[in-house]
Amino acid sequence: MKKLIKNGTIVTASDTYTAEILIEDGRISQIGTNLSAQGAEIIDANGCLVIPGGIDPHTHLDMPFGGTVTKDDFETGTKAAAFGGTTTVIDFCLTTKGEPLKNAIQTWHAKSKEKAVIDYGFHLMIAEINENVLIELPYVINEEGITSFKVFMAYKNVFQADDDTLFRTLVSAKEHGALVMVHAENGDVIDYLTKKAIADGNKDPIYHALTRPPELEGEATGRAATLTGLANSQLYVVHVSCADAVEKIAEARSKGFNVWGETCPQYLVLDQSYLERPNFEGAKYVWSPPLREKWNQEVLWNALKSGQLQTLGSDQCSFDFKGQKDLGKDDFTKIPNGGPIIEDRLSILFSEGVKKGRISLNQFVDLTSTRAAKLFGLYPKKGTIAVGADADIVIFDPQVERVISAETHHMAVDYNAFEGMKVTGEPVSVLSRGDFVVRDKQFVGKPGSGQYLKRAKYNVNAPVNQNETLPI
Structure with a gap:
């Protein structure tokens, strides 16, 4: 009609x-x-x-992590997204080393089939680069329409890839027309710091933040940007949380590197003190990168206004406080990382951004919809x-x-x-x-x-x- x-x-x-x-x-x-x-x-x-309907470029629906699975699946997660003004989500498809990429994609199709109430696409995690992976990439891009790949620089012995994998992924992405995404934290140093904290008896949720300091996000962001420049490729840094990372992105862009940055509502309005809440309430705010000291918020707002950060994702990754988050009751390293963000993404940016004069109405639309559509091959059909x-x-x-x-x-x-x-x-x-x-x-x-x-291939000049x- x-x-x-x-x-x-x-x-x-x-x-x-x-x-x-x-x-x-x-x-x-x-x-x-x-x-x-x-x-x-x-x-x-x-x-x-x-x-335009919002485009959330960063969700984790029905995703296994830390011995459990995110509470929101493709039905409840997309329903909540719709209530929040989002009409498209791009979810992260996890892969397993040694298995064909096609298997992982089929698993995610099965998770989403007959469930999503709005349109959706996938990013694909790259855990390793070898001849089998390189052979599959053209199929992934041309047949599945998955034109963005995520490389984790954190979660040692779980998701973390080495620099060889990251660099070769950047080279392949340049060749095939894909956008590489990174979770930028130095996983090796974080692994050392978390083990030391536990050995010293420091097991409360606040130590999740204290063992993942902003310097390690800045270092990894700068390293990824440097490799991107060397490969003459393209990079999208997810969930930027702090001034250290913003500085590295701005520096790379000033050199003409094709580097983009995303932040999330939680980093704009919440801060590290939330992890100190008593009675284990701080576990509700355990995600990675962690919440930062409050002064970082204004740096992020200024980066959105000036265009050094270009998109707002949710990093939706919800776990119940009772029954899931409390898996880490006696050890912060066992608290499932993630939070419920998908529904309030637009309202928070509008209320705290537009209403308070930090960004314009047009920037609000760009940050929540248009720029993501362009970067991830959906424009002008979407966005x-x-x-x-x-x-x-x-x-x-x-x-x-x-x-x-x-x-x-x-x-x-x-x-x-x-x-x-x-x-x-x-x-x-x-x-x-x-x-x-x-x-x-x-x-x-x-x-x-x-x-x-x-989705279409990456095109910076669209x-x-x-x-x-x-x-x-």
Whole structure:
């Protein structure tokens, strides 16, 4: 059925204007004034912003870790994402050394099949580089449409890859048109520091942060950026948490290196002191990189405003406080790393960013949707409001106030990392390819309606709009 959105203020990464949007066959067919509404359902967006559906480039749904599995799967996780204004997620597909990459991808297809309520794609973890992996990469890119690879520089003896693997992945990515992503922390030194902390009897959650100091994130970020420059390749640094890493990214970009950076809401509004909360409550805030001293927050906000960081991911990786996080009750190294973030990503950035004058409305759209669409081969099908684009649209009320709470969120997890935080602005209705997933704050979607997205190859020069190109 045709739909006509009227009376809203359209906001894209480059423009803010008033117009009507006609939706036909899941796509935007016209944008203008006094459009013909014959046979169309009228959607009144009066007083609201009309923005592209959010793209979350960093999620971990139904992921095994630390002897357990994340609480939110592709059904509950994407449902919560939709309530938060996200219409596309890109999830991390984990691989196992010695096994074909195809097996891992099939496993993730099985996890997501008939569950996702919004569209989704995969990143692929690269744990090793050998002839078998190199032979498979063209299939992964061209047939599966997976054009981004993640290399862990941390989690020694679990996920961590060595510098040879990282460098050869960068070289291969340059050859085949893929984007390399890194979890940038020095895993070898962290391993030493954590073992020493346990030996010294320091087992509380705060030591998770104290054994992963910001210097080790900065060092690994700089090392990855240097290797990227040497390979003349492209790099995306996930979940940047501190000034040390921002400095290394800015330095690399000033040299013309093709380096991009992502941060997450938790690093913008929470700080290291949360890990010191009594009665093991600090475990709720154990993820990697850890929360930092509060002064880092303003550095991150300034980096978003200046363009040194380009995207906002959630790093959604939820574990229940009771029954999962408490696996590390007597040893912080056994606390499953991760938090429930996916639902509140847009609201926090809007409330703390736009409402407080830290970023513009257009930057808000760029950070939550457009830039990720461009970097990960989804633009212009996703990430913008334009004729021909998928009708992934969020009707967003910029004035409504609410208090974030586990009692009202839609994630499957038993706590909310932002419990009690007051925010201004939230999605009212969310459409995925022209169909309502959330309507008037009520879920009307269907598990399995989300489609798997095969993504285009990395292209740094893909335009933001007809008259603009992305800066390097």
